Amino acid sequence: MLIVATAVLVAATVIDRREGLFLFLFLILLFTGSAVYVRTHRPRLMATRTFSPASVSVGEPALVRTIVETRDDDISAIASWRDDVPPVFARVPRGELPRKLPGSVRGYRALLEYELRSAHRGRFLIGPLRVTHGDPFGLVTTERRIAGPQPLTVTPRVTVLADAGLRSSSGDGAQHDLNMLTTQRADELIAREYRAGDPLRRVHWRQTARRGELMVRQEEQEGDPEAALLLDTSFAVKNQAVGATSPAHFERMVELAASLGIHLLDAGYAVSLIESATDAAPSADGTVPYRISRIASSDPGGLLDILAQTERFSVPDLYDVSAGLHPVIRRTGSVMPVFAILGRLSPLGARGLVATKVNADPAVVFLTRTGGSTARPNFDEVRTLADAGWRTALTDEQTSVESAWTRVAFRKSAAVGKPESHVRS
Secondary structure: OHHHHHHHHHHHHHHOOHHHHHHHHHHHHHHHHHHHHHHHOOOOOEEEEEEEOOEEEOOOEEEEEEEEEEOOOOOOOEEEEEEOOOHHHOOOOEEOOOOOOOOOOOOEEEEEEEEEEOOOOEEEEEOOEEEEEEOOOOOOEEEEEEEOOEEEEEEOOOOOOOOOEEEOOOOOOOEEEHHHOOOOOOEEEEEEEOOOOOOHHHEOHHHHHHHOOOEEEEEEEOOOOEEEEEEOOEEEOOOOOOOOOOHHHHHHHHHHHHHHHHHHHHOOOEEEEEEOOOOOOOOOOOOOOOEEEEEOOOOHHHHHHHHHOOOOEEEOOOOOOOOOHHHHHHHHOOOEEEEEEOOOOOHHHHHHHHHHHHHEEEEEEEEEOOOOOOOOOOHHHHHHHHHHOOEEEEEOOOOOHHHHHHHHHOOOOOOOOOHHHHOOO
16 A cells, blocks of 8 residues: 555646545545554453363373453454464464354453464473454554463373382392282371370280380371382483484483383382483582482372483583482482483493492393494493393383383393393392
């Protein structure tokens, strides 16, 4: 319209016709009025967005439902809607708002639905929701947001692991049946000194005779047993060809951690998830900061939410990948199942894992295989772990979670090396 108005003005000037000037002014005023109308008449729309389910795993669809409503009757100026989504979802949801039916009740309400599916885990912002509206003549349109962004969590895939009984390699005959890991909460009876008001029926006569003072029974509930899950989140700055993991293999490591964690939580364990490296500055002695998250057996979603946002961080070549494992073992002060999923292993890290074996039962480590089909990561360190009683399995980005679990749970030899053969039976 502006181009036509300019052409009319030029033609009217050339042929000296006043009518052309009037037409030019009419077109300019019409355009200006449309722009002012769009500027001042904002759509009074409200939108509420929900996800079903609230979080999804990689590759699974999430249904997004958005209710758009307003008290106004006239929505004819609203042309379309668009929801902003990150590129990982491959497509931008967009469409036309449903028209209001004649004779319907006052106000407007519409339901917008679409599916999102991501091949990458993470926490992504969905939105804002935008609508395009314009003037009645269709001369000016603009886009306005009517709903802010909301987070959608895409968690790693979880593979259901087969039930397996892993026998301790320490020789004491203790057995840990991972399909029966649930330890029923029990009321453990302990004795304490008598206090005024304690009923006499709770007197612990045996302890009273032994201690020479009045003792009473106190019921104390035993908590969940605990397991440790160590995930190597390091990325070597130098010598990345040795024990380095590709992005695809790191994603497989996260999937393995998620599957093991859910398996333990379902069995009744509280899981201490240890991320071996973070973005925090190293300590004064050069120790790489780690992160420990304790997840109760009743909160599997908490574990998946943490793993959905797990990243890798640069570390020195020689660092102790097991540093975060030691405070967990010291805190519990007892023998506990330990699963380590490692991308690289330095001699220092191997010695740290060997030192924890006395408190780890079963002790299982998954190591990255790199290079050719016969390559082995730090074979001396692998042999050291195996000799100390750790069950080892080599994995790469082609190794499925189920296959990796089978190698350590059912003692099946791996096609990518033979460190497993050194494990003591």
